[in-house]
Amino acid sequence: MERTLFERLGGREGISAIVDTTVNNHMENPAVNARFLPLKDQQERLRIIKDHTIDFFSMGSGGPANYTGLDMVAAHTGMNISPGEYFHVMDDIMLALDANGIDEDSKKDVLSVLWSLKGMIVSK
Numbered sequence: 544m545e546r547t548l549f550e551r552l553g554g555r556e557g558i559s560a561i562v563d564t565t566v567n568n569h570m571e572n573p574a575v576n577a578r579f580l581p582l583k584d585q586q587e588r589l590r591i592i593k594d595h596t597i598d599f600f601s602m603g604s605g606g607p608a609n610y611t612g613l614d615m616v617a618a619h620t621g622m623n624i625s626p627g628e629y630f631h632v633m634d635d636i637m638l639a640l641d642a643n644g645i646d647e648d649s650k651k652d653v654l655s656v657l658w659s660l661k662g663m664i665v666s667k
């Protein structure tokens with residue numbers, strides 16, 4: 544039987560590593576790091592946001608998860624996120640998938656999920 548995207552990403556443990564790498568990439572990416580650097584001084588809040596993101600990706604890739612965070616519109620509303628920032632975040636995620644040894648087909652699958660969320664995240 545074909546493996547789910549969740550399994551191909553390494554399950555919860557793999558997704559957790561990908562989220563860690565992604566957040567590190569955001570912290571170092573001058574195009575978006577102003578959004579994320581303040582969370583360095585709020586480690587408890589950062590842990591909750593990371594856990595929500597792990598649940599979100601687990602759920603969205605066919606794995607078991609109970610996502611209790613905000614929906615994508617509510618989580619990003621009021622941030623005035625530009626299309627450019629959205630693409631930088633996509634890049635950071637793709638680089639995190641590379642760094643964690645994810646295969647090309649699975650990367651494309653992640654890309655299509657992320658693309659489907661664009662309208663909920665970018666300000667109109």
Ligand code: HEM
Binds near residue numbers: 595628629632658
């Ligand atoms: C498809 C792309 C994206 C996905 C899947 C995504 C997903 C998420 C998730 C699941 C959360 C946690 C929500 C919660 O804890 O309730 C979150 C929070 C956050 N996102 Fe995104 N996001 C995306 C794009 C972006 C972009 C482009 C930016 C800005 C450049 C951004 C900035 C943030 C920030 C700053 C938070 C923390 C909010 C807080 O402090 O509570 N996100 N995102």
